[in-house]
Amino acid sequence: MVLVLAIGDLHIPHRAPDLPPKFKSMLVPGKIQHIICTGNLCIKEVHDYLKSLCPSLHITRGEYDEDARYPETKTLTIGQFKLGLCHGHQVVPWGDLDSLAMLQRQLDVDILVSGHTHQFKAYKHEGGVVINPGSATGAYSSITYDVNPSFVLMDIDGLRVVVYVYELIDGEVKVDKIDFKKTATAATH
């Protein structure tokens, strides 16, 4: 049972001052084992805050991040799953699921976490699953102003992943979940 937080596109301080208080009250240290962050934090203070939630922090570079040292893509293995991370502004058309699927095959991962569109998405294709955690602050994106704050918490348990989607809709936190399993023999890419 490994809890992985997927979060990103906060755009603090340029487009949003902070995470919504209802999200902040839930995100406490000691519960989460890994954080994967799509990028666009944008400043060091946000990095430090995330680090305080969990020491295992993985970030890829968004186009507005002030720290230029974050990598463009990252892959890591958690339990039985290989995860890939990329901000997503590099993949054109932005948010296009076929293009993201190509990136996923390139990285050879089961789950690709990518952002930039500020819209939550969970999409399945032959090569695996693509998850976009959206923007945790509800910051406006290059595409739209109408953004609900959201992030994703994955519970990886053996060959099964339960994805909990946390969204702030009309001031209330709404939680949904998505279940999927990996077949024991890895899908051929």
Added chain:
Amino acid sequence: MVKKRVPDWLNSSLWSSPHPPSPSPYDDGEDYRLRRSSSAAESTVQPPVPVPPPSATRPEPPKVEIRDRMNDSSDNGGSGSGTPSVEDISRQAQLVQELSRKVINVGELRRLASQGIPDGAGIRSTVWKLLLGYLPVDRGLWSSELAKKRSQYKHFKEELLMNPSEITRRLEKSTSSENEESKCGTRGLLPRSEITQGEHPLSLGKTSIWNQFFQDTEIIEQIDRDVKRTHPGMHFFSGDSQLAKSNQEALKNILIVFAKLNPGIRYVQGMNEILAPLFYVFRNDPNEENTAFVEADTFFCFVELLSGFRDHFCQQLDNSVVGIRSTITKLSRLLKEHDEELWRHLEVTTKVNPQFYAFRWITLLLTQEFNFADSLIIWDTLLSDPEGPLETLLRVCIAMLILVRRRLLAGDFTSNLKLLQHYPSTNISHLLYVANKLRTQSAY
């Protein structure tokens, strides 16, 4: 009616200094044999000729239980280590005979066990289980009772040691059938579904299983730390061997199950020390059927043993009538009754507050004051005495004080405290004999 004068038998010079550690308990000569059993009528004894155990005992070879200690402290006062005495052998035979009856006479068992259970026939495990009421006195009921309790423990483990992921998975299985969307080749947005009963990992609700799980993690870490520190000198409990690791795992499970079943008291440091001797004895039961279920048996006996001492572990009860302070006060009062001179010197003159030494003696049932083998013998007496473990414990503590009275009377605060916090090794049968004598002398 309080005795002001120390009784004559206490004034004997024998009591003033601890007996020097000796590999064989018989170097003290005849005096030792005299004091050993209160009911024996023998006045002179020759050193025992090694007598083979009577054929009435079970055919397995006499097993020396305490074999694997890493440190080499000599077995002072350990009855049964080395050549068993004639008396030991006879008592062992009597115990074995008592245990083989169809309906066991607990009073008789108590009487025999309070003199110490010899290691020879591997019967300590069964005797303790009977004394703690885990096994019923009617042998015919043993298998059904044991089966019931063992399966109950298995259920506890399954329910309580499950992590929230598994729990939610089982909840879902019962409410809806599995989706069939894991076919390779289908594309599309993954369907979102509602969470069951508002449960999600970041939930802050008091009744949330996730929240409770994270709160329990702290306690589990504490238990883990304490179990690793239990008896670091013994291979059985500590080290990298497979045996030690599996024993530690078992101890942890028992303590975690106990903590979850008792939210009022949870886990308190020290419970691991009370659990350790029980587990050791049951694990070394020569009967393989029993060792397979050692966790379950130890759990229930631990609960039973702790029930008499629970209040000592509850911080809120510290100052109450049932708490540890009140027990220590009782000890102090007992000391005053039996040996006012010593009491006065300790508490008034040198201001050695009994809390400084007796706290550990009482809460940990003397497991830290003597070597492991000796503490098992003391526990034989604690568990078998009809007055109950607490009263017996207090008497043994008083006996401990009396045995070193001469040193205490000559000492000041520092030396007395040092002596009592590192109690010198002593002849255990001797100690228990004195404790027994105190019973008939007590004023209440």
